[in-house]
Amino acid sequence: MELFESSKSILQEIKLDSSKFKNIRLLVKRDDLIHPEVSGNKWRKLKYNIELVQFQKKDGILTFGGAYSNHLLATAAACQLAGMKSIGIVRGEELTATSNDNLKRCSELGMELLFVPRESYDERNEKSCQEGWKEAYPSFLLIPEGGSNYYGLVGCQEIWKELPDQVDHLFVAQGTTTTSCGLLVGSNENTTLHVVPVLKGFDSTAEMRKQLFPFLIDEETITEYINRVEVHSESHFGGYGKWNQELIDFIQDRKAEFDLPLDKIYTGKAFYALMNWLEQQDFQTPQTVIFLHTGGLQNGSV
Incomplete structure (x- = not known):
């Protein structure tokens, strides 16, 4: 398939x-x-982003989401299927990879989870913030929360x-x-x-x-x-x-x-x-x- x-x-x-x-x-x-796990519009929104990662020969996808984000789970599963890495920037520094079943599953699928303070997360769409993540992870394609690009x-x-x-x-x-x-x-x-x-x-x-x-x-x-x-x-x-x-x-x-x-x-x-x-x-x-x-x-x- x-x-x-x-x-x-x-x-x-x-x-x-x-x-x-x-x-x-x-x-x-x-x-x-x-x-x-990669269902509905999440599948549709990730399709060409994953093809772009492959075309640019990057390591994987870096994206954002909350603790119960379907987008994070879909990204983790799609990246595993595509043989690439994934990083999830998660809202809430108090959380861990075992805080709930969604985060556990993301971790099981190989997603690296980075937990940031809510104030920092709220700045995720700021140009300076995005440039910072791109500089820290240059081999990853940055995708906005929800695959919104x-x-x-x-x-x-x-x-x-x-x-x-x-x-x-x-x-x-x-x-x-x-x-x-x-x-x-x-x-x-x-x-x-x-x-x-x-x-x-x-x-x-x-x-x-x-x-x-x-x-x-x-x-x-x-x-x-x-x-x-x-x-x-x-x-x-x-x-x-x-x-x-x-x-x-x-x-x-x-x-x-x-x-x-x-x-x-x-x-x-x-x-x-x-x-x-x-x-x-x-x-x-x-x-x-x-x-x-x-x-x-x-x-x-x-």
Whole structure:
């Protein structure tokens, strides 16, 4: 099997009550099935970064994350599969490689974990901070937290190759905006991209503009793309890493009803927003709606 091979990512059709949800065909793009540890959008965002490491003949990847970061775990697993090294800069100097199962697994996969004070971690995107890490580890490719860079965006754009030609609406959970920006750039003008930010008070369109500027350059073109985005900002359940019993019950009910596993950090919130939105629609013509399952089940399962 090739390192980055997505044939396991099926399109799962969700059978909805046709009397309640008229003219809707709902499909779930199951990127969570790609790999047990390098799943969903993490796999997509790492693909070209790993190819860049190989092309530049570097030793591996240096990246950032919190104690329960799916990105750190995915990077550790992908680098091991690719035969390269990995370094994870972890928020919290009080932590160790045995603080939780996620960090233990990263360590088992060969990732070198460096624990830094939270104040220092907050400066991770500062140019001086990044230059310092590059100087300390010149043989490693530095990747921002969450795989949020140009190569990650290009990898996410490729998802469209595996979707139907006609997609009217596509829903996705939003963190760093890399995945949603990749989807937006790859979409056609007839598709509405629905983003569900999991951070409270997150300015989705402003962050997407920042991410898109190096890719599209022209402000007018960026605005044309952004106009195809609909933001569902009220399904964060209190903010990142927060949830309540209503969300837990919703996730468990969807698993029982649709055989669809969701996590409480990202996909559960996004699917909740999707179902609420669908209940408010009255489509007069057939609509194809895609939900992108971005993985994250390792650290967010219920």
